[in-house]
Amino acid sequence: MNRNKPGFLSLILSMLVLLFLALPIIIIFPLAFNEANYLAFPPSGFSLRWMEKVLSNAEWLDSLWLSFRIAFISTILAMFLSLLMAIALVRFHFAGKRIIYALILLPLIVPNIISALSLFFFFSAIDVIDNVGAIIIGHTIISLPIATIIISSTLQGIDSQLEYAAMSLGAGNFTVLRRITFPLAAPGMISAAIFSFLSSFDELLIAMFMAGNNAQTLSVRIWNNIQFELEPTIAAVSVLLIMITMVMLLTANLMTKR
Numbered sequence: 001m002n003r004n005k006p007g008f009l010s011l012i013l014s015m016l017v018l019l020f021l022a023l024p025i026i027i028i029f030p031l032a033f034n035e036a037n038y039l040a041f042p043p044s045g046f047s048l049r050w051m052e053k054v055l056s057n058a059e060w061l062d063s064l065w066l067s068f069r070i071a072f073i074s075t076i077l078a079m080f081l082s083l084l085m086a087i088a089l090v091r092f093h094f095a096g097k098r099i100i101y102a103l104i105l106l107p108l109i110v111p112n113i114i115s116a117l118s119l120f121f122f123f124s125a126i127d128v129i130d131n132v133g134a135i136i137i138g139h140t141i142i143s144l145p146i147a148t149i150i151i152s153s154t155l156q157g158i159d160s161q162l163e164y165a166a167m168s169l170g171a172g173n174f175t176v177l178r179r180i181t182f183p184l185a186a187p188g189m190i191s192a193a194i195f196s197f198l199s200s201f202d203e204l205l206i207a208m209f210m211a212g213n214n215a216q217t218l219s220v221r222i223w224n225n226i227q228f229e230l231e232p233t234i235a236a237v238s239v240l241l242i243m244i245t246m247v248m249l250l251t252a253n254l255m256t257k258r
Contacts, residue, residue, distance in 0.1 A: 025242060031235035039230050050236040060221065060237065067218040070132060070207075071200040074139035078196045079189070081140070082147035087181075089148075090155040091163075108145040115142065116205040123210065134210035135217070139203055143196035150195065154188025155181070194252040198245055 031039055035047035054060050088094075089101055107115055119138045123129045158181065166176045182189070204219040216224065222237055 028235050028238050028242070031232055032239040034232050034235075037231060039232055039235060050232040051239070053233055054236045054240065060218075063216050063218045063221040064240075066132070066215060067201050070135055070139060070217060071197045074136045074143055074200045075193055075196045077136070077140040078143035078147050079193055082144055082151055082192065082196075083189070085144075085148050086151035086155055090152050091160065104148050105145050107142045112142070112203075112205045116209040119206060120209040130211055130214045132211065132215045135207050135215060138206035138210050139200035142203065142206065143199050146199065147192040147196045150188050150192040151185065154185045158184045191252055194248050198248060201244070202241065 027041060030043045031041060032050060033046055033048065034043035034050070035045035036043065085100075085104060089097060116138070119134075119141070120129070123134050123137075128134055162180055162184075163176050166180055167173075171179070202219060203217075204223060207215070207217045207220050208223070211220075218237065218241070222234060225234055
């Protein structure tokens with residue numbers, strides 16, 4: 001019995017930690033379907049009108065579509081660049097590799113507010129500001145580290161002898177990448193793409209600094225609405241974001257298990 005006690009306590013502690021982490025997400029759902037005209041918990045009744053208001057509002061839908069476009073383009077750019085960097089870091093040996101890897105990880109270490117301010121001053125200096133392109137570049141930069149980490153870890157798990165064997169049989173570099181490296185690295189690449197997309201889709205500060213009100217992503221519109229009113233519309237949009245995130249994570253999990 002004493003041997004089982006530590007395991008039981010660990011299970012209870014793990015459940016409490018999970019509950020603590022999930023509680024804010026759980027609470028937002030009843031707030032989104034509250035019939036009251038203001039955010040209140042516990043809800044006074046059940047209503048779908050706030051969800052209907054979001055899905056029938058052109059401004060919210062435009063922001064949702066803009067966030068999807070920005071996240072999609074920045075994910076493609078981040079995947080292309082991180083794949084090149086991961087191959088160079090894992091498959092080649094050169095001086096200063098650790099320094100380059102540390103520089104790639106810098107956006108993860110530096111607070112987002114610092115990155116947003118730095119990008120704002122840089123783009124202002126070259127007069128590339130207040131447009132969607134600036135947001136895409138900013139989101140690509142913050143997506144690069146996590147995509148590079150995931151793809152690098154995946155490539156390290158692939159036996160390089162398979163690639164050398166293919167090359168010894170006459171396969172070119174492109175053929176090796178297309179027929180061996182990419183198929184074996186597909187699960188990691190899918191995970192990297194999903195996390196890159198989500199990091200862009202949910203990002204707030206860079207979108208605010210780069211474009212302000214000229215290009216309101218979903219996160220920026222949520223922030224702007226919070227400044228003026230606290231009606232359950234915000235909770236309804238948050239539920240949509242949570243559902244989109246959960247669907248994408250579930251999709252990534254299913255695809256990587258194939």
